[in-house]
Amino acid sequence: MSVETPITTRPELEDLADVGRESLYPDELKVLVGRASCGKAAGADDAFDALEQTVADAEEITVESTGCLGFCAREPLVEVVYPDGRGIVYEDVRHEAAVELGEALIAGRDPSGVSVLGVRSHDDNTSIPSDQIEDADGSATELSTLDFYANQERIVLRNAGLIDPESVAEYVARGGYFPLWDALHGFSPEEVIEEIQASNLRGRGGAGFPTGLKWELTRNASGEEKYVICNADEGDPGAYMDRSVLESDPFAVIEGMTIGGFAIGAETGIVFVRAEYPLAIRRLEEAIEAAREYGLLGEDILGTGVDFDVEIKEGAGAFVAGEETALIKSIESKRGEPEPRPPYPAESGLYGQPTNINNVETWANVPRIVEHGASWFDDIGTEASSGTKVFSLTGDLDNTGLVEVPMGTSIEEIVYEIGGADPGSIKAVQTGGPSGGCIATERFETPVDYDSLQDVGSIMGSGGMIVMDQDTCMVEVARYFLSFTQEESCGKCPPCRIGTKHMLDILETLTEGRGSEADIERLEELSTYVAESSLCGLGQTAPTPVESTLRYFRSEYEAHLDGECPAGECVSGATHDQAAELGGEDV
Amino acid sequence: MSSGSHNGAAIGEDVQSVALQRSLSHLERDATAVLPALQAVQNAFGYLPESALEYVAAEFDTPLSQVVGIATFYEQFALEPQGEHTIRVCTGTACHVNGSADVLDTYRQELGVNPGEVTEDGTYTLAEVRCVGACSLAPVVMIDDETFADVNPDDAMALLEEDE
Numbered sequence: 001m002s003v004e005t006p007i008t009t010r011p012e013l014e015d016l017a018d019v020g021r022e023s024l025y026p027d028e029l030k031v032l033v034g035r036a037s038c039g040k041a042a043g044a045d046d047a048f049d050a051l052e053q054t055v056a057d058a059e060e061i062t063v064e065s066t067g068c069l070g071f072c073a074r075e076p077l078v079e080v081v082y083p084d085g086r087g088i089v090y091e092d093v094r095h096e097a098a099v100e101l102g103e104a105l106i107a108g109r110d111p112s113g114v115s116v117l118g119v120r121s122h123d124d125n126t127s128i129p130s131d132q133i134e135d136a137d138g139s140a141t142e143l144s145t146l147d148f149y150a151n152q153e154r155i156v157l158r159n160a161g162l163i164d165p166e167s168v169a170e171y172v173a174r175g176g177y178f179p180l181w182d183a184l185h186g187f188s189p190e191e192v193i194e195e196i197q198a199s200n201l202r203g204r205g206g207a208g209f210p211t212g213l214k215w216e217l218t219r220n221a222s223g224e225e226k227y228v229i230c231n232a233d234e235g236d237p238g239a240y241m242d243r244s245v246l247e248s249d250p251f252a253v254i255e256g257m258t259i260g261g262f263a264i265g266a267e268t269g270i271v272f273v274r275a276e277y278p279l280a281i282r283r284l285e286e287a288i289e290a291a292r293e294y295g296l297l298g299e300d301i302l303g304t305g306v307d308f309d310v311e312i313k314e315g316a317g318a319f320v321a322g323e324e325t326a327l328i329k330s331i332e333s334k335r336g337e338p339e340p341r342p343p344y345p346a347e348s349g350l351y352g353q354p355t356n357i358n359n360v361e362t363w364a365n366v367p368r369i370v371e372h373g374a375s376w377f378d379d380i381g382t383e384a385s386s387g388t389k390v391f392s393l394t395g396d397l398d399n400t401g402l403v404e405v406p407m408g409t410s411i412e413e414i415v416y417e418i419g420g421a422d423p424g425s426i427k428a429v430q431t432g433g434p435s436g437g438c439i440a441t442e443r444f445e446t447p448v449d450y451d452s453l454q455d456v457g458s459i460m461g462s463g464g465m466i467v468m469d470q471d472t473c474m475v476e477v478a479r480y481f482l483s484f485t486q487e488e489s490c491g492k493c494p495p496c497r498i499g500t501k502h503m504l505d506i507l508e509t510l511t512e513g514r515g516s517e518a519d520i521e522r523l524e525e526l527s528t529y530v531a532e533s534s535l536c537g538l539g540q541t542a543p544t545p546v547e548s549t550l551r552y553f554r555s556e557y558e559a560h561l562d563g564e565c566p567a568g569e570c571v572s573g574a575t576h577d578q579a580a581e582l583g584g585e586d587v
Numbered sequence: 588m589s590s591g592s593h594n595g596a597a598i599g600e601d602v603q604s605v606a607l608q609r610s611l612s613h614l615e616r617d618a619t620a621v622l623p624a625l626q627a628v629q630n631a632f633g634y635l636p637e638s639a640l641e642y643v644a645a646e647f648d649t650p651l652s653q654v655v656g657i658a659t660f661y662e663q664f665a666l667e668p669q670g671e672h673t674i675r676v677c678t679g680t681a682c683h684v685n686g687s688a689d690v691l692d693t694y695r696q697e698l699g700v701n702p703g704e705v706t707e708d709g710t711y712t713l714a715e716v717r718c719v720g721a722c723s724l725a726p727v728v729m730i731d732d733e734t735f736a737d738v739n740p741d742d743a744m745a746l747l748e749e750d751e
Binding site: 037038040041042072073075234235236237238239240243244275276277278313314315316317318319330332333334335336337351392393394395396400401430433464466468472477480481484488490 | 618619620621622623625626656657660661662678679680681682683684716717718719720721722723724725727732734735736
């Protein structure tokens with residue numbers, strides 16, 4: 001890679017945006033293949049290779065990679081972008097369809113047998129305009145009017161599936177790094193913190209702590225050095241928002257961290273990312289390298305004298321390391337066991353220094369808040385929960401994928417309208433991973449925000465949303481989550497280590513049809529003890545799946561006492577846990 | 588990166604090997620670098636041989652007990668040699684509700700090993716993984732670094748041939 005001259009003036013940044021515009025909105029035909037992990041698993045690499053080979057001799061056609069368009073159920077997704085800005089998104093493009101698409105493009109005809117998901121306009125604009133655009137026979141629907149996209153508001157995901165995630169120029173062409181420019185040139189660190197506070201941004205990792213306040217505490221704490229950390233140890237099973245953001249728009253996270261470093265007074269940023277996300281790590285590495293070349297990371301950023309750099313630390317496979325004190329110990333090369341708080345990391349974090357930890361999605365929101373202002377952000381969502389939230393919507397429904405909706409959107413809107421689930425067949429939705437609960441359909445009018453979800457017995461969590469149909473046994477779901485937390489308990493504090501084991505034993509007894517009423521009572525009692533006396537969030541929230549399923553589905557528990565599983569999943573035919581019992585430890 | 592992708596019987600277990608020494612070269616020689624050092628060893632050999640644990644303890648000036656404490660805390664590390672390929676069956680929530688237990692059962696029966704074990708011929712390690720973040724494609728199986736979507740018990744074994 002050629003070494004670029006660091007950017008020190010605004011015209012230079014604007015020049016870089018021009019370079020990005022040339023590849024984002026080219027004069028030639030461009031074929032974009034969504035190559036985040038979901039797309040790849042569905043066959044996007046194969047489609048990419050087939051397209052590249054087919055159009056190899058056609059100089060007027062380029063084939064490029066982009067991140068995740070979000071509609072995982074329809075992957076692999078391939079978009080043809082025409083010089084006039086018209087984009088046609090094709091779905092389910094496997095090998096043969098890719099070859100046919102390539103041949104059709106060369107011949108200048110419509111591809112046959114390749115299904116169109118929708119069309120959109122690629123304009124030099126940060127939002128997709130609503131002009132009516134049509135494909136060749138005028139029948140395709142505009143992407144933004146599809147049920148899946150219609151109620152979404154994409155702020156964090158605005159570049160996902162549009163830009164080449166490894167191109168800093170395309171990121172800048174979409175408005176990237178202008179917020180950093182403005183922050184460093186037009187604001188004092190305190191003013192940046194005020195702006196974030198005024199936006200009411202709350203932590204997207206799940207707990208919802210006010211981000212601006214956290215920054216202020218870290219800025220005001222005394223220490224020789226300060227650190228900012230991006231928590232990308234996305235451990236909740238059923239959640240992959242952060243992976244997708246890192247794979248689709250890594251510069252947004254890095255820019256957010258750089259703005260945070262400036263505001264807090266930190267010169268070192270660390271992204272702590274799961275080793276299970278090799279593609280996210282690779283794209284981050286590329287992005288960090290590119291940012292350094294352009295003087296957007298390192299010394300004297302944008303010629304302002306501000307220093308900030310980012311390094312990557314790979315996790316080593318421990319769910320508890322997502323807890324912030326355990327995460328810090330993991331970065332310090334220690335066993336990732338949590339510590340009691342206070343002191344909070346803001347006072348004494350990494351190597352005993354003031355440390356600010358935010359999650360991937362939180363960081364990705366920061367440049368947008370600086371760009372559009374605090375009140376713009378605060379106006380989105382609800383009074384107490386501003387902005388949007390990204391969810392990974394999976395389970396028993398058609399439109400699985402990543403959805404970003406304003407806070408306050410109801411569960412039913414997400415599950416039925418966006419997700420296309422059949423209301424008659426759905427039993428519950430699970431949010432918040434192993435720390436969250438199952439919410440019954442009679443509570444689906446609940447708006448999705450931090451406080452409302454707690455009121456119905458679950459939590460926002462990091463954004464996993466798993467839809468479960470009538471064939472899913474709620475006792476078995478509770479057992480599944482307890483087997484998870486029991487295995488991931490670090491063992492440091494007895495309530496979590498021993499309490500979750502007892503709870504799991506009881507749940508196993510119940511799913512095997514050998515339980516008694518006393519077991520259910522004991523389970524409730526243990527839930528209270530474990531929640532109240534565990535050291536960290538893992539133990540404190542471990543009983544939530546049990547409490548929530550008991551709250552809404554007690555009759556299912558009781559049926560198991562008579563040897564019946566209403567969902568027909570356990571008691572008689574189940575072997576679900578054999579693997580875990582015989583399996584020993586995970587690798 | 589993932590433990591299964593660079594299973595390195597071919598490299599041998601020489602801690603002085605050029606490849607390993609290169610990946611250790613940028614690390615500070617103190618206790619704060621033990622974790623990345625162990626990750627480098629795991630990547631080079633596919634597991635952490637006893638001799639390597641002793642080497643890391645001495646080289647990074649950290650008690651062996653502490654090094655072993657770290658090695659046994661994190662799931663990424665294996666203390667026994669691993670198979671040439673690693674089959675990871677995702678047991679995350681979405682995969683679980685979509686029948687990943689049956690897929691895991693197929694591998695257990697066909698390969699004659701439990702999760703965490705290596706097949707007799709040393710070809711495969713069978714493992715569970717707690718979510719690879721491809722939930723919309725559940726159930727998912729990873730073979731080394733490649734991810735396979737919508738796996739059902741009947742075609743689980745065919746993936747192994749595809750991989751070779």
